[in-house]
Amino acid sequence: MTMELTPESRLAAHCELAQQTRDLMDAVALTEVKEDELLAVTAELAALTERLRAASRATPLPFDISPDGNLRHLGNAVIGGANPMALPLVVEMDGLTARAEVTFRPLHEGPPNGVHGGISAMVLDHLLGQAAAAAGFPGMTGTLTLRYLRPVPYGTPLVATAEHTRAEGRKSWADGRIALPDGTPLVEASGVFVMPTAWLGRHPGT
Ligand SMILES: CCCCCCCC(=O)SCCNC(=O)CCNC(=O)[C@H](O)C(C)(C)COP(=O)(O)OP(=O)(O)OC[C@H]1O[C@@H](n2cnc3c(N)ncnc32)[C@H](O)[C@@H]1OP(=O)(O)O
Numbered sequence: 001m002t003m004e005l006t007p008e009s010r011l012a013a014h015c016e017l018a019q020q021t022r023d024l025m026d027a028v029a030l031t032e033v034k035e036d037e038l039l040a041v042t043a044e045l046a047a048l049t050e051r052l053r054a055a056s057r058a059t060p061l062p063f064d065i066s067p068d069g070n071l072r073h074l075g076n077a078v079i080g081g082a083n084p085m086a087l088p089l090v091v092e093m094d095g096l097t098a099r100a101e102v103t104f105r106p107l108h109e110g111p112p113n114g115v116h117g118g119i120s121a122m123v124l125d126h127l128l129g130q131a132a133a134a135a136g137f138p139g140m141t142g143t144l145t146l147r148y149l150r151p152v153p154y155g156t157p158l159v160a161t162a163e164h165t166r167a168e169g170r171k172s173w174a175d176g177r178i179a180l181p182d183g184t185p186l187v188e189a190s191g192v193f194v195m196p197t198a199w200l201g202r203h204p205g206t
Pocket residue numbers: 125126127128129130133139140141142143169170171192194195196197
């Protein structure tokens with residue numbers, strides 16, 4: 001794991017850029033402006049892309065320690081504030097349960113008016129993994145099993161939760177779900193997380 005010391009003000013500016021980019025992505029997905037305007041905006045964006053590429057890294061921002069002392073990963077595709085692909089999901093621990101409020105956007109459409117199943121899977125993969133890690137059993141996803149019970153709407157506040165259930169050697173298990181605020185489950189997930197051999201010795205008890 002690489003740790004970097006980057007000034008907080010620059011990281012905050014990077015996160016603002018990522019948020020502006022998310023807003024742009026939403027606007028692109030929904031725009032109805034005329035063709036000449038599409039072409040003009042495309043040209044402006046191409047110029048902006050080149051400005052950002054003037055100084056570029058090979059990989060997204062790595063794990064680091066935030067000023068409040070917590071491990072964070074601003075480049076992560078699910079929780080990373082500096083990654084425009086990320087929702088970003090804000091995961092909180094409620095006892096041993098990992099919990100995140102999530103409102104999907106039209107950008108996440110799979111079936112008409114619903115969220116793509118792969119997007120739900122991505123959120124649950126992360127949340128289950130974080131629950132296992134918080135319980136002291138970090139690992140890579142080995143197997144993720146999903147049960148899609150009801151279509152997942154976008155534009156509606158939803159709640160995603162996950163909890164570690166058991167561990168055996170390098171393997172650990174977690175369950176989770178995405179649900180309506182009244183608890184009605186929409187998607188359920190179970191996952192097996194395996195601590196790679198290369199991680200052995202880096203974590204307590206391994
Ligand atoms: C806090 C942050 C949370 C982040 C959550 C996000 C998680 C992710 O998205 S991770 C990315 C997606 N996952 C991957 O890329 C994983 C790719 N696969 C791998 O790296 C390896 O195959 C890995 C690590 C899963 C297993 O490799 P390795 O350690 O060599 O396994 P191996 O020694 O053969 O097996 C160890 C045990 O795990 C089991 N196992 C191996 N692979 C799997 C699997 N895919 N599913 C279930 N069990 C498995 C084996 O049966 C064995 O069990 P037992 O000890 O009972 O015999």
